[in-house]
Amino acid sequence: MSKIKDKELDELLAELDKVGADKAEEEDTRRYIKTLRIWELAVLLVLAVSIFTLIKPEFVIPKGDIILPVLVAVVIIGYIFFLQKRRKYISTILLQDCNVEKMLGVQRISILKFRNKRERARNFYTMIKTLIMGGYTDLAQKFIDKMAEYAEPHLSRIYGAILKMEVYLKLEDFRTMGREMTEMKRINKEERITPDILQIYRSGAVIYELASKWDMEEYEALLKMLEKVATAAEVTNLARVRASYYAYRVAQKMGDKEKEQTYKNYVIENGGTTFYKKELASAN
Numbered sequence: 001m002s003k004i005k006d007k008e009l010d011e012l013l014a015e016l017d018k019v020g021a022d023k024a025e026e027e028d029t030r031r032y033i034k035t036l037r038i039w040e041l042a043v044l045l046v047l048a049v050s051i052f053t054l055i056k057p058e059f060v061i062p063k064g065d066i067i068l069p070v071l072v073a074v075v076i077i078g079y080i081f082f083l084q085k086r087r088k089y090i091s092t093i094l095l096q097d098c099n100v101e102k103m104l105g106v107q108r109i110s111i112l113k114f115r116n117k118r119e120r121a122r123n124f125y126t127m128i129k130t131l132i133m134g135g136y137t138d139l140a141q142k143f144i145d146k147m148a149e150y151a152e153p154h155l156s157r158i159y160g161a162i163l164k165m166e167v168y169l170k171l172e173d174f175r176t177m178g179r180e181m182t183e184m185k186r187i188n189k190e191e192r193i194t195p196d197i198l199q200i201y202r203s204g205a206v207i208y209e210l211a212s213k214w215d216m217e218e219y220e221a222l223l224k225m226l227e228k229v230a231t232a233a234e235v236t237n238l239a240r241v242r243a244s245y246y247a248y249r250v251a252q253k254m255g256d257k258e259k260e261q262t263y264k265n266y267v268i269e270n271g272g273t274t275f276y277k278k279e280l281a282s283a284n
Contacts, residue, residue, distance in 0.1 A: 006149075012142055016108055019136050020101035020273075095236040098272025100134035121151035125159045125200070132166045133238070135275030140167060157187050158197060162204035169207060170275075174215040181208040210246070223250045223259075230263065238274075241267055245276035 016022075095103075107130060110123040124147040131140040144163050148156045161184040168177040184204050213222040229235060229243035248263035264280050271277025 009146060012139075012146060013108060013111065015139055015142075016104050019104065019131075019134060019139065021104035021108055095238045098133075098238050098241055098270065098274050098277075100130060100273045103130045104134075117150065117152045118155065121147065121155040121159055124151060125163065128163050129166065132163070132170060133242075133274050133276075135170070135278065137167050137170060154187065155197070158184060158201060158204075161187065162200060162207070165204055165207050165211075169211050172214075174211050177208060177211050181205070214246075214250070217253075219250050219254045223247060223254070226250065230266070237270055241271045241274060241276055245271075245280070248280065 104127065107123065107127040111120075111127060124143060128140045128143045128147070131137075131143065140163065144160050147160065151159065161180045165177050165180045165184075168174070168180065181204070184201065188201060210222060210225060213219075213225070226243045226247040230240050230247050232240070244263040244266045248260055248267060251257075251259040251263060267276050267280050271280070
């Protein structure tokens with residue numbers, strides 16, 4: 001299945017079908033594959049034109065006229081930008097649908113399209129988060145271990161710590177979460193975290209802060225934090241569903257029946273195939 005010969009990875013990817021990844025609509029996966037291929041060709045075309053211009057400028061820039069090559073470069077770069085936006089748009093649709101199976105089906109393609117170690121790490125990270133969102137924590141743990149073999153060591157450690165915190169949050173194992181937070185802080189201190197990773201690092205800190213308030217039974221402060229996300233227009237539906245699920249849990253502990261029902265209804269109506277919806281729907 002994968003470009004890299006790894007029987008264990010192939011077996012893990014095959015396990016995704018057992019949790020419904022094979023049910024992803026063919027249209028979504030076809031569009032994603034097509035977008036990836038066209039984007040790669042466009043990048044190669046830009047590189048080829050650039051190299052050829054350096055080697056044989058007289059063929060690309062006849063009589064010193066640079067207008068044509070500049071226009072061509074602008075069109076190509078604009079097209080690449082459009083394709084990149086389209087890739088993000090496809091992912092956004094999946095995040096709004098909260099469809100775990102569809103997300104896994106498309107994300108598996110990203111795992112198969114191995115490139116550099118940084119991108120591999122991102123692909124693993126996204127897939128593992130989706131598995132956790134679906135409630136498949138055992139399989140998520142297996143992918144966390146496998147990620148260490150394909151990502152740069154510091155990325156593997158920071159991603160792994162954050163993902164494990166997500167798992168322990170679902171299991172409500174706050175003590176172990178604390179150990180992972182300590183590990184994450186150690187990595188941040190010892191190694192320089194680049195700006196693109198900093199946001200992920202901060203998300204891990206937020207997860208721990210929420211869990212700490214839960215563990216310390218600081219329910220009022222926690223509910224305010226969750227309500228801010230649950231009602232934010234700029235976040236994805238998935239983020240609102242997740243915040244609403246935990247807001248429901250907190251309201252339940254506080255005995256606030258009105259808020260409990262409000263957040264429960266939102267999760268059931270908008271939670272797609274996430275474990276958030278499954279758990280609350282089965283409680284009816």
